[in-house]
Amino acid sequence: MPRQDPKTRSNNFNEVALGYSDEQAQAEASRCIQCPKRSCVDGCPVWVDIPGFIKAICDGDMPDAVRILKDKNSLPGICGRVCPQETQCEATCSLAKKGAPMAIGRLERYVADWERAHMQSLNPPIVQPKPNGKQVAVVGSGPAGLTVAADLAKLGYSVTIFEALHVAGGVLMYGIPEFRLPKNIVQAEVEYVTSLGVKLELDSLIGKLFTIDELLNNGYQAVFLGTGAGLPMFMNIPGENLNGIYSANEFLTRVNLMKAYKFPEYDTPVKVGKRVAVIGGGNVAMDSARCALRLGAEEVYIVYRRSEVEMPARREEVENAKAEGIEFKLLTNPKQFLGDEQNWVLGMECYEMELGEPDDSGRRRPIAKPGSEFIIDVDVVIVALGTTPNPVIAQTAEGLEIGKRGVVVADEVTGETKKPCVWAGGDIATGSATVISAMGAAKRAAVSIDEYFKG
Amino acid sequence: MYKILLKQDLVPNIHLFKVAAPNVAKKAQPGQFVVIRIDEKGERIPLTIADWDEEEGSVTIVFMEVGTTTHRLALLEDGDFIANLVGPLGLPTHIDKFGTVVCVAGGFAVATIMPIARAMKKEGNRVISIMGARNRSLIFWEEELHRVSDQLIVTTDDGSYARKGMVTEPLKELLETGERVDRVIAIGPSIMMKFCAKTTQPFGVKTIVSLNPIMVDGTGMCGCCRVSVGDETKFTCVDGPDFDGHQVDWDLLFARQRIYIDEEKRSFEQWQSQHGILS
Ligand SMILES: Cc1cc2nc3c(=O)[nH]c(=O)nc-3n(C[C@H](O)[C@H](O)[C@H](O)COP(=O)(O)OP(=O)(O)OC[C@H]3O[C@@H](n4cnc5c(N)ncnc54)[C@H](O)[C@@H]3O)c2cc1C
Numbered sequence: 043m044p045r046q047d048p049k050t051r052s053n054n055f056n057e058v059a060l061g062y063s064d065e066q067a068q069a070e071a072s073r074c075i076q077c078p079k080r081s082c083v084d085g086c087p088v089w090v091d092i093p094g095f096i097k098a099i100c101d102g103d104m105p106d107a108v109r110i111l112k113d114k115n116s117l118p119g120i121c122g123r124v125c126p127q128e129t130q131c132e133a134t135c136s137l138a139k140k141g142a143p144m145a146i147g148r149l150e151r152y153v154a155d156w157e158r159a160h161m162q163s164l165n166p167p168i169v170q171p172k173p174n175g176k177q178v179a180v181v182g183s184g185p186a187g188l189t190v191a192a193d194l195a196k197l198g199y200s201v202t203i204f205e206a207l208h209v210a211g212g213v214l215m216y217g218i219p220e221f222r223l224p225k226n227i228v229q230a231e232v233e234y235v236t237s238l239g240v241k242l243e244l245d246s247l248i249g250k251l252f253t254i255d256e257l258l259n260n261g262y263q264a265v266f267l268g269t270g271a272g273l274p275m276f277m278n279i280p281g282e283n284l285n286g287i288y289s290a291n292e293f294l295t296r297v298n299l300m301k302a303y304k305f306p307e308y309d310t311p312v313k314v315g316k317r318v319a320v321i322g323g324g325n326v327a328m329d330s331a332r333c334a335l336r337l338g339a340e341e342v343y344i345v346y347r348r349s350e351v352e353m354p355a356r357r358e359e360v361e362n363a364k365a366e367g368i369e370f371k372l373l374t375n376p377k378q379f380l381g382d383e384q385n386w387v388l389g390m391e392c393y394e395m396e397l398g399e400p401d402d403s404g405r406r407r408p409i410a411k412p413g414s415e416f417i418i419d420v421d422v423v424i425v426a427l428g429t430t431p432n433p434v435i436a437q438t439a440e441g442l443e444i445g446k447r448g449v450v451v452a453d454e455v456t457g458e459t460k461k462p463c464v465w466a467g468g469d470i471a472t473g474s475a476t477v478i479s480a481m482g483a484a485k486r487a488a489v490s491i492d493e494y495f496k497g
Numbered sequence: 498m499y500k501i502l503l504k505q506d507l508v509p510n511i512h513l514f515k516v517a518a519p520n521v522a523k524k525a526q527p528g529q530f531v532v533i534r535i536d537e538k539g540e541r542i543p544l545t546i547a548d549w550d551e552e553e554g555s556v557t558i559v560f561m562e563v564g565t566t567t568h569r570l571a572l573l574e575d576g577d578f579i580a581n582l583v584g585p586l587g588l589p590t591h592i593d594k595f596g597t598v599v600c601v602a603g604g605f606a607v608a609t610i611m612p613i614a615r616a617m618k619k620e621g622n623r624v625i626s627i628m629g630a631r632n633r634s635l636i637f638w639e640e641e642l643h644r645v646s647d648q649l650i651v652t653t654d655d656g657s658y659a660r661k662g663m664v665t666e667p668l669k670e671l672l673e674t675g676e677r678v679d680r681v682i683a684i685g686p687s688i689m690m691k692f693c694a695k696t697t698q699p700f701g702v703k704t705i706v707s708l709n710p711i712m713v714d715g716t717g718m719c720g721c722c723r724v725s726v727g728d729e730t731k732f733t734c735v736d737g738p739d740f741d742g743h744q745v746d747w748d749l750l751f752a753r754q755r756i757y758i759d760e761e762k763r764s765f766e767q768w769q770s771q772h773g774i775l776s
Pocket residue numbers: 124125126181182183184185186187204205206207210211212213214217218219246247248249268269270271272294325326329432434435467468469470474475476477478480
């Protein structure tokens with residue numbers, strides 16, 4: 043798929059991947075052999091009819107491709123861009139064995155983009171099902187909340203989403219940067235969900251404005267919790283509260299949600315920094331580093347305590363980051379941060395690490411080499427070490443069971459929690475995972491909620 | 498959108514808004530705050546809930562003009578709208594029957610300490626309030642605060658009204674006279690809260706302060722508002738804003754409040770030039 047050139051793109055927030063042309067999409071779609079086993083579908087947590095929508099592309103029937111895709115996936119423009127397809131649908135595609143699986147994600151993106159460009163004018167009649175008189179409250183408007191809301195609305199439920207922030211979308215709006223997932227696409231897909239009749243209550247922090255029990259006592263017969271894993275983790279090492287040290291959540295929220303890259307037109311500032319260190323090796327670290335670069339940092343480092351093979355980030359994102367000029371400092375782990383008299387960070391003392399025996403995660407455990415300390419000069423640091431569920435919900439709801447690392451315990455298949463009439467899914471139940479796994483959990487919860495009401 | 502039902506200019510640079518937010522009004526408790534955003538391009542800023550009216554469905558905020566957002570806010574009038582208001586946020590102030598409670602308020606905080614003084618009084622405490630301002634023209638709500646206090650002491654820095662000096666002076670005298678004080682609540686500029694805490698420390702009187710670091714979401718998601726209390730990192734928006742003043746690392750708070758000082762200046766200058774105001 044064509045992309046913006048690395049030199050150009052490292053100076054702007056426009057989307058990196060440019061999408062298929064009609065000819066490219068046709069050529070790719072025609073490679074699908076329409077296998078009767080449909081093994082690709084097994085790899086998709088939301089059960090998209092992949093051969094079906096690809097066939098519609100081949101037949102030149104784009105409205106039908108849209109219909110088939112959206113039947114299972116309410117957020118195709120998002121999934122086509124950020125699903126880790128290489129470990130999902132494309133991994134199980136039968137052509138994968140021959141080394142060249144179908145580019146399912148890119149085709150999905152192509153169909154969704156075609157819809158945004160053309161369907162408005164076609165004005166598709168949205169068939170509103172007959173209301174069944176049942177009310178469901180959904181807490182959180184990330185991919186999990188949007189999916190469960192859309193699926194239940196399609197079945198006739200009256201659904202209200204409560205969202206703490208001033209826009210819907212969760213991590214899709216505040217975390218994943220514009221250059222990977224344009225915000226107008228997220229909002230277009232949110233609008234699709236509200237066009238199904240879903241009500242959206244923004245600026246509503248559940249636990250404070252209403253507790254879950256208050257929702258249940260005030261007309262909602264079921265509650266779905268999709269509040270994600272938004273609590274940032276820090277390292278608890280000396281100097282971590284120095285000025286210039288951000289959690290990835292704060293840095294990305296300022297940049298993406300509050301549009302600090304357009305400061306002062308948008309009034310939320312962010313420190314740009316000349317030498318920026320991002321600590322961590324996941325997608326969040328890559329996104330933070332690439333944002334810092336685009337804001338104008340001269341040098342951006344990824345500081346990761348293991349080696350490149352253990353990095354949890356998607357291969358593609360690591361490649362993108364490298365192509366843009368981000369420097370990787372591997373087998374390196376901070377010991378403490380050093381600051382000046384004004385409390386500004388100016389250096390990071392690090393250990394060199396080596397890999398020992400595998401730990402619980404199956405990856406080789408990093409061990410600090412004694413006496414190996416050295417200093418990296420920095421003026422901004424972004425800590426991207428992961429997040430856990432925000433405790434506000436758990437603190438204010440009796441009867442929820444809380445598991446390891448603050449997750450809400452929910453049945454893996456149905457999403458039922460230990461509290462009657464309350465379901466949960468997505469990052470709140472698993473810890474940080476993926477958009478598509480959150481959507482899959484939400485879809486299964488929608489089925490379970492529907493079964494519960496049908497008795 | 499949240500409608501401004503009433504605007505009052507309390508003093509030239511401190512204003513009061515009553516904003517329509519019926520659900521927040523039902524839940525608000527003393528010491529909690531809201532985060533507001535004026536419009537699409539605006540910043541999210543926290544403001545304490547100074548009062549609420551469940552029947553009318555309104556919450557009251559009182560703010561002082563300091564930078565771009567608060568100056569822009571001051572230009573709005575009755576009937577205008579602000580884009581976003583989320584709350585009530587933070588933990589409520591711990592209200593209990595302590596005995597004698599001294600409420601110390603500096604500047605705009607005369608408004609924000611009101612619900613706390615009122616609740617302390619209602620709980621059966623003897624409430625002694627101390628309010629301070631730079632000069633006479635900045636005094637407001639003297640009567641109102643008096644009404645919810647057993648005793649009120651007023652100070653101005655320059656002596657243009659009431660007692661000359663800082664709020665810490667009458668506070669110290671109270672403690673020195675051997676008056677039994679069971680708890681002090683100090684709210685206002687950070688520097689004032691720090692010195693109130695310093696004043697009470699030798700007397701061992703528990704002193705609660707309401708911290709005001711920079712915030713973004715106000716829901717515990719970003720960590721921008723982290724402060725150090727008793728050598729532990731806390732997120733002010735969810736663990737506070739009230740903390741034990743004797744345990745707060747004040748220098749860290751002051752430093753972190755200055756993170757964006759250059760950007761705030763740039764933003765304010767741009768805003769002034771756009772509005773034909775020469776700095
Ligand atoms: C920077 C970054 C990059 C990522 N990149 C990818 C990627 O490329 N591909 C991928 O598949 N995954 C990626 N992920 C992970 C993915 O975004 C998450 O797994 C997914 O968003 C989880 O969805 P969710 O619906 O469970 O929660 P979230 O998206 O976290 O949404 C939760 C929502 O609930 C709201 N909320 C929280 N508490 C309350 C409350 N008490 N009341 C009301 N509302 C509340 C929050 O404000 C938020 O809007 C990335 C994550 C980050 C942070």
